[in-house]
Amino acid sequence: MVLLESLSTDSDQWKQSIMQYHLNGYRSGNPSVATVTSDAKDTTQAVDVLIVGCGPAGLTLAAQLCHFPDLSIRIAERKHGPLDVGQADGIACRSVEMFQAFGFAGQVIKEAYQVNEVAFWRPGPDGQTLHRSELIEDVEDDLSEMPHLILNQARVHDFYLEQMANSAQRLTPDYNRELIALSRSENTRYPLTATFNCLNDDNKTETIAARYVVGCDGARSTVRGFLGQELKGESARQLWGVMDILAVTDFPDIRKKAAIQSAQQGSLLIIPREGGYMVRMYIELEELPGNERAADKNVTPETLSDKARAILSPYTLDIKQVVWWSAYEIGQRVCDQFDNRSGNLEDHLTPDAFIAGDACHTHSPKAGQGMNFGMADSFNLGWKLAAVIRGRVKPELLPTYSQERQSKARELIEFDKDMARLFSDKPKDAQTAAQFQRYFKKHGRYTAGVETRYDRSIITGSTENQQLASGLPVGMRFHSADVIRLSDAKPMQLGQTLLADGRWRLIAFADNTDTGQATKPIASLCNYLSEDPNSPLLRFTPPGSDIDSIIDVRAVFQAAHRQLSIENMPALLLPEKGIHRLIDYEKIVCADTASPPDIFTRRGIDRINGALVVVRPDQYIAAIFPLNDYNGLAEFFSRFMIEV
């Protein structure tokens, strides 16, 4: 399937056009609409993957799995149709990087509000009147090539739904389906049976058999219950009021993200919204003890408006329209495990039922992580599930989902607790206010989603060669930088070539003497990869498939693009592909020497020795090797891949 990047008005968008198409013959029309192939299966009562829930976690997973036409998928949702307003809105830089991999970052950037600065307000020297205590930049320089954005969760859903509808499966959700039971059957191929109430058809139920079930069914997850997992954490839950409004105010920072701590009236978080006029206000209400629910508190839009006015006073707030509002409770909780390796549905060494998103962790909206974290869960799980079902990797890979994401969710809960406490503290003095601001600044990288670091596992190697690429830490996401493509001198972001297509990447950074000559390390590596029987490319690429279909090899040279000759480059970097054996000219890039510091300096690549960086299909760095450590590379892939 080909991925679309539409152009937007953003000045950097020209760097984002990375589509390749017409490989197997010219096809007119919209290239982002995949051809329905004979591989596409009938997905009625038995499927490879059944996803429950159409929130950001479920839709990310569905969009990822749709990349593989040979997988059968269904996604069921209790609601009557797509979400059209409300819920989360914060999109971290890391999520925008992921959207780029799916091919719709440009559209999101075009529509969204971009967070550039954060204002902190607290009582002034008189202890009463609000004053702005600090303005800070929201995203530090070179944290990501992508911005921090605010956009209605419903629009994010729309983009995923469009991807699914354009895929070879033409996948659309089954709305009005409420999961009521999940059990294990005797069926060895499709061992899980899910039963749904058909809400649009009185008294009817539908059963779907599946090889794998993923519960993306939110904080009150039904799948979680069937897995025997529970959310554990604080028993008191915080009640939050949130409203999206169109209003007239004399508060000067209404178009900035602003954290306001009033002397007596509580705290307010202002999030300007997309479109230039709408604003979201988060208002912390009270703790809910025991079983009390948000609904018991009789919160109304008037309650929220009055509270917002009181906090903002003496500034005025004339609300013209409450577009959406909600009062919802949040507990900081996480499950022990995100799969069924223990608990109900029998013990399993290799899990076949999973939970993702709010179904396995919940936290306050202060750090803006609800939607982002759930999407990251699914991005972690999706390629693993696809690779196992397609017989490319060993099922032993699957437990790494829960291992990796559960520990990250725990870190998030700890972070969220600190953030929530500091936000809610009454501003006693300048010192406590400064402490909150410092905390906020320090953790900017965390809230941007770029601090995630996975521990060592079968798919994350050691750090013994980290010095070869000190700015690309093993276990963290591949941090992009500017490069120039050799074949057409196109300025681009290297990270944006890492699409959500399930492929592994070998990114070979050349030493400073290497311009592609046959005697130098890049050519030697390419020779090994294309000819040696131990080469992971030869061992794991199915016969007849394009040579880059499982492991995609790319090279980055230090020399300026005009100093290199494409005709002298190793054949593996100009692979012949598709039915016509057309040449793929997009594997070789060069440092952007005209705009220093270049990618080698920015990412700490050893200029003398170069480096070979192995990147997972979800863009996380799996391992780093010297360019000539062929055995190390072969051993790494043989841990989890299945020989063809």
Ligand SMILES: Cc1cc2nc3c(=O)[nH]c(=O)nc-3n(C[C@H](O)[C@H](O)[C@H](O)COP(=O)(O)OP(=O)(O)OC[C@H]3O[C@@H](n4cnc5c(N)ncnc54)[C@H](O)[C@@H]3O)c2cc1C
């Ligand atoms: C009312 C509400 C307001 C929110 N407001 C904010 C906010 O202002 N800011 C913020 O940051 N976060 C907010 N959140 C949280 C944020 O939306 C979530 O963190 C994020 O959506 C998590 O994504 P998810 O895919 O894990 O779950 P969800 O988005 O909750 O999606 C789960 C989906 O599963 C469906 N489902 C549940 N049970 C079943 C079943 N048995 N059968 C079939 N389908 C089922 C649900 O209908 C839902 O569509 C809000 C959440 C809610 C529910």
